[in-house]
Amino acid sequence: MHIPDxxxxxxxxxxxxxxxxxxxxxxxxxxxxxxxxxxVPLAALVTAFVxxxxxxxxxxxxxxxxxxxGGVLAAVLVxxxxxxxxxxxxxxxxxxxxADGGLTALGLNIVNMALIGGVVGYGVYRVVFRFAGSxxxxxxxxxxxxAFVSVPLAGMGxxxxxxxxxxxxxxxxxxxxxAMLGTHLLIGIGEGFITFFVVGAxxxxxxxxxxxxxxxxxxxxxxxxx
Amino acid sequence: xxxxxLGLFALGLLxxxxxxxxxxxxxxxxxxxxxxxxxxxxxxNTAEDHDLADAPLADYGENLESSGAISTGVAGFxxxxxxxxxxxxxxxxxxAPNTDSPRRTS
Numbered sequence: 248m249h250i251p252d253x254x255x256x257x258x259x260x261x262x263x264x265x266x267x268x269x270x271x272x273x274x275x276x277x278x279x280x281x282x283x284x285x286x287v288p289l290a291a292l293v294t295a296f297v298x299x300x301x302x303x304x305x306x307x308x309x310x311x312x313x314x315x316x317g318g319v320l321a322a323v324l325v326x327x328x329x330x331x332x333x334x335x336x337x338x339x340x341x342x343x344x345x346a347d348g349g350l351t352a353l354g355l356n357i358v359n360m361a362l363i364g365g366v367v368g369y370g371v372y373r374v375v376f377r378f379a380g381s382x383x384x385x386x387x388x389x390x391x392x393x394a395f396v397s398v399p400l401a402g403m404g405x406x407x408x409x410x411x412x413x414x415x416x417x418x419x420x421x422x423x424x425x426a427m428l429g430t431h432l433l434i435g436i437g438e439g440f441i442t443f444f445v446v447g448a449x450x451x452x453x454x455x456x457x458x459x460x461x462x463x464x465x466x467x468x469x470x471x472x473x
Numbered sequence: 474x475x476x477x478x479l480g481l482f483a484l485g486l487l488x489x490x491x492x493x494x495x496x497x498x499x500x501x502x503x504x505x506x507x508x509x510x511x512x513x514x515x516x517x518n519t520a521e522d523h524d525l526a527d528a529p530l531a532d533y534g535e536n537l538e539s540s541g542a543i544s545t546g547v548a549g550f551x552x553x554x555x556x557x558x559x560x561x562x563x564x565x566x567x568x569a570p571n572t573d574s575p576r577r578t579s
Contacts, residue, residue: 291561345552
């Protein structure tokens with residue numbers, strides 16, 4: 248899911264960098280409204296866990312693997328904007344320390360995985376959670392379903408960027424769209440299961456710390472239960 | 474943090490380190506979804522080598538693995554500590570004032 252350098256041209260990459268930087272600013276200003284010091288350890292732990300989880304490529308098809316994005320996982324646990332920061336930190340560490348994900352593509356990757364996979368994915372979570380009856384015992388299931396949906400969504404982000412600024416010539420965007428959708432729907436199943444189990448575990452241990460749950464004891468920047 | 478909270482944090486960190494150090498040894502080395510589509514659809518050749526491809530931890534230690542200096546597990550451990558440290562640093566810097574949380578329970 249990490250775009251390397253060269254695949255998307257400099258214009259679209261730079262534009263995505265601007266969007267990512269703007270998103271980072273919004274995320275900091277939103278997160279600082281609710282992320283009290285008792286929530287800081289969980290947010291840091293989620294950052295470390297998403298890094299670790301992204302290392303685990305699981306087999307999906309012969310010749311193809313997938314790995315966790317962690318956007319919905321982080322957003323449900325620590326809120327969409329602290330979740331954005333979680334994924335952005337992971338992507339920066341991967342790009343600068345592990346040469347994973349191009350440096351000029353960092354903005355693209357933040358847009359796809361932190362903004363679409365995380366913040367938009369959290370929007371999906373809210374809709375699913377409402378449909379599921381907004382009960383605490385449905386938080387993990389709703390998170391899993393939203394996580395499943397978030398992977399093809401993030402993949403669509405890539406297709407959009409490729410359509411605008413892909414450097415390869417004379418390729419069919421329709422075929423790439425179909426291929427990205429098909430493969431990432433399958434990868435999303437893994438994302439959904441991992442998210443379901445991890446959110447479920449935190450809900451059992453500390454339901455008061457889970458931002459996306461009605462049991463959250465802190466304040467939210469937006470009202471969830473309306 | 475209370476003792477229970479500290480214990481849960483330690484448990485979470487232990488699981489995280491286990492995933493990065495042990496489980497990572499069993500990760501599939503097949504291309505991921507995007508790489509697969511890039512090869513399948515014929516734009517994989519537009520990808521350039523990473524600017525930091527020669528860095529010691531590039532590709533999670535693969536560069537130095539052959540020389541035995543570092544393994545994927547060590548790279549994973551370093552990454553977990555880095556993510557935890559940067560996460561703590563940033564979230565601590567931007568944390569909200571505690572007075573905003575009247576229903577504080579821990």
